[in-house]
Amino acid sequence: MSFLKDRLKGLLNKTPKIFWLCILIGLLGACAEKTSEEFMQEARAFIEAGDSQSAVVALKNAVQQAPRDPSPRFQLGKLYLKQKNFESAEKELSRALELGYASKDVIPMLAQALQRTGANVALAELDYAEAELTSAEKLEVGFRQIQSFVQLEQNLKAEELITELLLLDSNTVYRGLIEGYRLVLDREFETALEKAKSMYERAPLNRDVLSFTARMYMITGDPENAANIYEDYIRVAPDDIEAKFALASMLVEQRQTARAEVYIDELRAISENNPLLNQLKSVVRAAAEDYQGAKEFSEMAIAGGRADPSLRLIAGLASYQLAEYEEAVGHLSLIASILPDNHPGLRILAASQLQANMGDDAGEILARVNNLDSNDASLFSRAGYELLQSGDTEAAKKIIEQADKISETAEDLTRLGVLKLSIDDIGGVVDLESAVTKSPESITAKTTLASAYLATGQLDKAIEFAKQWQNDEPNSVDGFLLESEILQRQGDYLGAKRLINNARALNPNNVGVLVSALRVAMREENFDQAIAATNALLEQDAGNMTGLAALYAIKSREDKGAEAIDSIKSVFDADPSNQNLALLFGRVQLSEGQTAEAVETFSTINADRKAPLALWPMKGLALLQNKQDDEARVHYNTWAELYPNQQNAVLGQLLLADNDREYALGARLADEFLERKDNVQVKLMQSYFKVMSGKPGEAKEILAVMDPRYLQLPFVRGVNARIAIAEGRASEGLEDAKASYENNQNTNNLFVLVQAFDASNLAGETVRLLTQHVERFENDIAARMLLAERKIASNPDVAIINYEKILERSPSNFVVLNNIAYLHMEKGNLDIAFGYAEKAYEIEPDNVATADTYAQILFKQGKYEEAVEAYNRVMSEEVKNEEIFLNYIEALLKNGSVVIAQRRLGDLPLTLPESKTRLDALKNEYNL
Secondary structure, X not given: OHHHHHHHHHHHHHOOHHHHHHHHHHHOOOOOXXXXXXXXXXHHXXXXXXXXXXXXXXXXXXXXXXXXXXXXXXXXXHHHHHOOOHHHHHHHXXXXXXXXXXXXXXXXXXXXXXXXXXXHHHHHHOOOXXXXXXXXXXXXXXXXXXXXXHHOOOHHHHHHHHHHHOOOOOXXXXXXXXXXXXXHHOOOHHHHHHHHXXXXXXXXXXXXXXXXXXXXXXXXOXXXXXXXXXXXXXXXXXXXXXXXXXXHHHHHHOOOHHHHHHHHHHHHHHOOOOHHHHHHHHHHHHHOOOHHHHHHHHHHHHHOOOOOHHXXXXXXXXXXXXXXXXXXXXXXXXXXXHOOOOOXXXXXXXXXXXXXXXXXXXHHHHOOOOOOOHHHHHHHHHHHHHXXXXXXXXXXXXXXXXXXHHOOOHHHXXXXXXXXHHOOOOHHHHHHHHHHHHOOOOHHHHHHXXXXXXXXXXXXXXXXXXXXXXXXXXXXXXXXXXXXXXXXXXXOHHHHHXXXXXXXXXXXXXXXXXXXXXXXXXXXXXXXXXXXXHHHHHHHOOOOHHHHHXXXXXXXXXXXXXXXXXXXXXXXXXXXXXXXXXXXHHHHHHHOOOHHHHHHHHOOOOOOOOOOOOHXXXXXXXXXXXXXXXXXXXXXXXXXXHOOOOHHHHHHHHHHHHHOOOHHHHHHHHHHHHHHOOOHHHHHHHHHHHHHOOOHHHXXXXXXXXXXXXXXXXXXXXXXXXXXXXXXXXXXXXXXXXXXXXXXXOHHHHXXXXXXXXXXXOHHXXXXXXXXXXXXXXXXXXXXXXXXXXXXXXXXXXXXXXXXXXXXXXXOOHHHHHHHHHHHHHOOOHHHHHHHHHHHHHHOOOOHHHHHHHHHHHHHOOOHHHHHHHHHHHOOOXXXXXXXXXXXXXXXXXXXXXXXXXXXXXXXXXXXXXXXXXXXXXXXXXXX
């Protein structure tokens, strides 16, 4: 109990007694309801005690008790104004004025509240003419009203009010500010600034003076002084959010980012998701080289709806600095079209695209950059390399031309030389020579130059260079190995081995020495020595690609390729992430016919832009050989998407489209590729797909503008033969069809030639061609079926032989089963015929031809009821074949179903003379 007494005593000492008296009385249940005046007295007590929040509560209670009494509203508005709660202040003061509170007391405060809330219309309409204001008060209220007129673009009213106010006799700072506004309206800004400065000296803490002075500095083009004044202003008016925003923006523009960040952080504490604030924050973080922060704040601003391109630029730059290249590309590519040529952002975008393996796109961007210097050499060289890799040689050449102008260092010249040699520009050797001259100690430059000499066949220069290398670095094996390689190419194996021995004496375990020894043994076809050299090399470097490849080559000669594969597999299993090993392992698996295994090996490499380019053709081949057409289709589509300019990618797509007989798709794929890049091979394929998709006219147009030398290619002659057939001129395409087939004896070309022979009335040539073709290609089922079909009438036995061969490979081919059954039936071999027909019928019981052959054999065997059952399953109004229809009628008659037969006779009017003759015979036989 004593603790409670002590607590109450402490509280009573700190709290106005009138308040605690009321509470204590209330606790006893004896406190009567207070009046408005009592609440106002209570509020005054709270104000004296410095408790403004409790004072607000008391005044609100007073207003509630006497809602039409202006006094508590005036006091509440006054208190709100002091608390800088301007909206609430404006509301209560306006109501107090309406209820009759003295205007001379209310209007100065109400004008201030209206100004601070931006209620320009209300402030402009504020009438204070009858208010008993002093001249100083009228000038202050009038100044605020002038500001509202200017904000509302009512300059004429502002000028009228200025003239009126300047007649008042008072020398306050507001008179000076009003004079300043007149100068602004007269566009005498420099004079207005001088007026503002004088007001500032007079009243350096007046917020209106500070605000006006800062604006004058801004208008007259002095943002630095404007910012300084704004900082003074904010110290006086820390609640002015708009001013703080303006100051932060100004400081950022002036690159005073550290000063700006103080205000930005204060504002973000109020509204952390404000997009403009986050944009400003991203700028200051980027200036501080805090790229993680710059990226986060710029992306927050973008997510908040800011569409300023500078945000994308900051986000892209920051992502690049953080090595998040794909994100950098994502941001910068969205603004690349609006960036001016040569903008630094284009370089950053291109560099990001190269890092993200998007070399094609980088080439397009760098084409817009021409204000180059030596710092750009690496960027352009890399872009040229990527364009070559993606297959866009023409674009690569343009980039290489640019790199040629700015490459100065040995490193840049080495890259440039390699690039030029990649496009068969022999000038690359000169660049490599310059690189070695600039940096004679660079092993990379020397090795690259040596390779270039060898690649271009400049062996004299290579020998001279090797000798010089030996003289300059007598303890290095490289010069000796280079000369050894040259002698090997010249056939001087003895001299080559002597140089290898010299190198071995310097460094016996050097991998390059061991590789050279292996090469000379392989070239001499001394396989015993080669296997010894291979073993020595692999003992030193188990994963050496040259050694593993040589091991497979040597073992394959002895029909022991599987042993080499096992060795390569063990190395690969120990290092499954090694992409070069995976490529070698998959390649040898393909060579051994292990296509499924090769597919599995190639699948260890992710099929993306980081994959070695050699993966794409090898994996595509493995998938096709393993008959994984769906997977191959996905593979080639991915390849073409990643490298849209690579010829082999689209050729793979076209091959699959041809296999699937998707000729319209093939034509579209060719069209799309040729829109990006001119390519003869794809253009020829385009003509093929055009004619195959029923557009021979477009195919002719394509070939009409081709270089005449291409028109004699067998493939093109095949296209011309197809065009002739499509246009009804098959006989005219005979010679072209022959040329195409002789070059590539596939089924498609065979059928084109057959059509040309048939149109030329050379049926004997057709049969001879088909016979020769199936003898050469025993497994060509389509060709054999065509031959058998041609032999049905002239030589049924030959037809049967061919059908039987087809059934060996395709035992469920119901067409062949049906045809061979029919031929045996015609020969009277009913038991044999029934066996084939029954299988065909089981496979396709709803096929009219299959059911007819099956029923006919049953009929001939005297099984009329079973024959009718087979017919009943398929006979409908859609069956228009008169022979089959009469076979059905005869089966009904033989089965004793005469009434049904008579009724069904009306289902199909007969038109053929032989059909009518047969029907008459049936009517006579059965007395119909």
